Amino acid sequence: xxxxxxxxxxxxxxxxxxxxxxxxxxxxxxxxxxxxxxxxxxxxxxxxxxxxxxxxxxxxxxxxxxxxxxxxxxxxxxxxxxxxxxxxxxxxxxxxxxxxxxxxxxxxxxxxxxxxxxxxxxxxxxxxxxxxxxxxxxxxxxxxxxxxxxxxxxxxxxxxxxxxxxxxxxxxxxxxxxxxxxxxxxxxxxxxxxxxxxxxxxxxxxxxxxxxxxxxxxxxxxxxxxxxxxxxxxxxxxxxxxxxxxxxxxxxxxxxxxxxxxxxxxxxxxxxxxxxxxxxxxxxxxxxxxxxxxxxxxxxxxxxxxxxxxxxxxxxxxxxxxxxxxxxxxxxxxxxxxxxxxxxxxxxxxxxxxxxxxxxxxxxxxxxxxxxxxxxxxxxxxxxxxxxxxxxxxxxxxxxxxxxxxxxxxxxxxxxxxxxxx
Numbered sequence: 001x002x003x004x005x006x007x008x009x010x011x012x013x014x015x016x017x018x019x020x021x022x023x024x025x026x027x028x029x030x031x032x033x034x035x036x037x038x039x040x041x042x043x044x045x046x047x048x049x050x051x052x053x054x055x056x057x058x059x060x061x062x063x064x065x066x067x068x069x070x071x072x073x074x075x076x077x078x079x080x081x082x083x084x085x086x087x088x089x090x091x092x093x094x095x096x097x098x099x100x101x102x103x104x105x106x107x108x109x110x111x112x113x114x115x116x117x118x119x120x121x122x123x124x125x126x127x128x129x130x131x132x133x134x135x136x137x138x139x140x141x142x143x144x145x146x147x148x149x150x151x152x153x154x155x156x157x158x159x160x161x162x163x164x165x166x167x168x169x170x171x172x173x174x175x176x177x178x179x180x181x182x183x184x185x186x187x188x189x190x191x192x193x194x195x196x197x198x199x200x201x202x203x204x205x206x207x208x209x210x211x212x213x214x215x216x217x218x219x220x221x222x223x224x225x226x227x228x229x230x231x232x233x234x235x236x237x238x239x240x241x242x243x244x245x246x247x248x249x250x251x252x253x254x255x256x257x258x259x260x261x262x263x264x265x266x267x268x269x270x271x272x273x274x275x276x277x278x279x280x281x282x283x284x285x286x287x288x289x290x291x292x293x294x295x296x297x298x299x300x301x302x303x304x305x306x307x308x309x310x311x312x313x314x315x316x317x318x319x320x321x322x323x324x325x326x327x328x329x330x331x332x333x334x335x336x337x338x339x340x341x342x343x344x345x346x347x348x349x350x351x352x353x354x355x356x357x358x359x360x361x362x363x364x365x366x367x368x369x370x371x372x373x374x375x376x377x378x379x380x381x382x383x384x385x386x387x388x389x390x391x392x393x394x395x396x397x398x399x400x401x402x403x404x405x406x407x408x409x410x411x412x413x414x415x416x417x418x419x420x421x422x
Contacts, residue, residue, distance in 0.1 A: 029062035039167040040381035048298035084378040090116030107357035121166035133384040142384040197237030202229030258346035259326035269332035279376035321350040337373040367420040371413040
């Protein structure tokens with residue numbers, strides 16, 4: 001995959017695709033249909049997430065609103081293979097997320113966010129082979145590009161190339177700090193700490209001065225007690241507030257630097273893989289492992305998925321929303337073109353446990369495997385594959401053999417699969 005400069009003025013079509021996807025996602029999160037622009041893996045992850053929420057008796061709604069700034073940011077890099085180009089594009093907006101059961105509301109949060117997407121489109125003057133496996137955007141059945149252009153053999157819908165591309169391959173939500181909101185919150189907290197500290201110190205100062213009799217005049221003793229209590233209480237409250245904010249700042253710094261210490265190893269191992277697979281890039285790999293993790297934790301049983309050769313740990317079982325913050329590659333072993341990669345995922349997740357929803361920062365270690373004798377294909381998805389033996393198209397997400405010729409389909413020969421999560 002080549003990393004190249006990106007010129008925003010030449011890609012207004014990406015902006016329109018981004019706006020359309022945001023509308024579709026907002027509709028999806030409020031009980032609507034799957035986003036038409038979502039790629040095959042993203043559609044599958046969203047389906048699994050909704051199924052998990054429904055099995056828990058939960059309903060999640062997200063309302064996305066423009067913050068008043070219409071600016072859409074197109075990334076300064078993109079990555080591509082022989083046919084496709086994946087571009088980074090995002091924007092700022094306000095999101096209100098609410099989650100509840102039939103009995104009550106369990107969680108609600110409103111915050112300014114940055115929502116970034118990876119949008120895949122055809123490179124200029126390129127066209128995929130008619131035999132490329134694709135899912136029908138209308139009915140979801142596995143098919144090929146040629147069949148969909150003629151008409152889907154299951155639902156009969158006919159598609160133009162412009163209706164099949166572009167596609168949104170992944171999305172990432174990053175919460176933004178609201179400086180004005182933080183200032184107001186700090187003022188409220190400071191007032192609370194000062195009040196809690198000053199009132200008891202004033203009472204103590206008045207009582208102690210009355211007993212000590214610093215002066216023969218009672219009213220003067222009371223005034224001294226009040227002034228001393230205000231001074232002492234203000235100092236104590238201010239110090240407690242200051243230490244609290246210091247610890248919060250250190251924690252925030254640690255949170256924002258997650259994975260930053262392993263940049264060198266990530267670049268080193270990514271380059272090692274790229275030497276064997278020229279189409280590989282760390283950006284593509286980030287998108288792939290994010291999709292794999294979401295599928296695993298949203299599914300009822302991860303080991304039943306073809307892309308996962310293990311079970312999820314118990315600490316991941318109650319995750320109902322997972323957003324990647326950063327990732328690190330910590331090890332990479334290649335033997336006979338079989339590549340095993342150890343990664344650490346730094347995530348912001350919502351957990352549902354004992355009837356309560358909590359927001360947590362999580363860290364998971366994951367091992368993935370792929371036979372890298374075949375070059376990376378940006379458009380590949382197990383949702384629609386072509387059998388290497390008979391050429392038939394089928395959905396390989398939950399099967400281990402071709403349903404037409406019964407030959408074993410080795411998933412790791414075609415894409416990354418999870419072998420361990422901990």
